[in-house]
Amino acid sequence: MRRIKVIKVLLAKPGLDGHDRGAKVLALGLRDHGFEVIYTGLRQTPERIVQTALQEDVDVIGLSCLSGAHTYHFPRVAELLKEQGVTDILVIGGGIIPEKDVPLLKEKGIAGVFGPGTPILQIADFIKKNIKKDLGAHGREA
């Protein structure tokens, strides 16, 4: 009964874009770094994503968008979380995100933005460093 912290990540693709290779690569990569990854498939609405995150009690939501609609969908997820009174879920994003949009996304509550080619380890480390839920208080056992 070693104490192991298991971090739960929801990977979601909001909007209509059908490119999920990146999300799948990340799902596998995070799995191999010891994360529990919930993947819900293509074409999600922000409402569904937030509802899923609440039921699954995840620590992190990772949003992927390659269609250019990130400036709507990503902040909308952050907004819905706020409406539900949720402040302890870390929200990050990835996909084809122009550099100029990054400050706006960060301002709207997207803690990190990761483009193509980002090493998985970098994302895993970012999550571990920035996670908001206090895992230590109830360290999960595995």
Place this chain on the structure above:
Amino acid sequence: MDLIEKMRAGSQQALARLITLVEQEDPETPQILKEIYPYLGKAYTVGITGPPGAGKSTLTSRLTAVLREKGYSVGIIAADPTSPFSGGAVLGDRIRMQEHFLDEKVFIRSMATRGSHGGLPSTTPGVVKLMDAFGMDYIIVETVGVGQTELEIMETADTTVLVLVPEAGDTIQTMKAGIFEIADVFVVNKADRPGADEMVTELTNMLHISPRKEWWDTPVVATQAVNNIGIDKLYESIQGHRCAMQDTSRLAKRRKEQRRKEFIQTVEERTKRGLWQLIESDDRLTPYLEKVEAGAIDPYSAAMDLLSNGDILKDWTARTLRVRR
């Protein structure tokens, strides 16, 4: 406990957090389960098991739709395996259940097996209880894709549904011990595929030559979950089994056995945990471990020595008493 009150008042967020606590075997778990105990017993639990890719998640989703039409609320526990190498997991059952994401009478929770080697995480019974206490009418427990011997579902579910596909094998497969013995309802899914009729016939024949339960005639249902065919029949079969269980007092008997088992398991778990804590924190154990590891003393003599050491046992008892609430 505040969270329990919130959950009882209908907060899904509170339910979700309580499940997390139970799932990670938080020290609060016995307290949580104790407090929700008076609210238990209303939900009916259906287990869905079968090999990987048989259609368990899709069938679960379709069955949920039928239950919702009839006005029942549904909790779903969907298990997927934890990696033996990294401890991580990819939980993908939800993909098939999207139609229910925004239905507030449906609560879906994905669970990784986390070190359990059967078809279900060891904490599943606790999570079922939380969903029961939340007020769900039905709880569907979907196992990981199983082989022949992952039978825990039989202990968790009131009705166990075994989902097979036409390619599952011949008569001899269906005669083997294990998974085929625990089904209360057989489903042959993907019934539009070649070989489906033969599979249904073979299962039916096998059941005819098996020693019969005089109170329940195990049905074989052909379904096409993706095309939403045969789901009503599946629902009726589950209801049939439920009624047969109730009419013959078997449900009450099963609940009695479950309670007995939980009591013994709880004692066992707490004893084991107490012992581990002792091993991790007590210096007096280190010499034993070192000697055993080095091969200087055999593990059996060391264990006997340890278990007859009054001081250590006294400390252990004291510690266990302190943890108790």
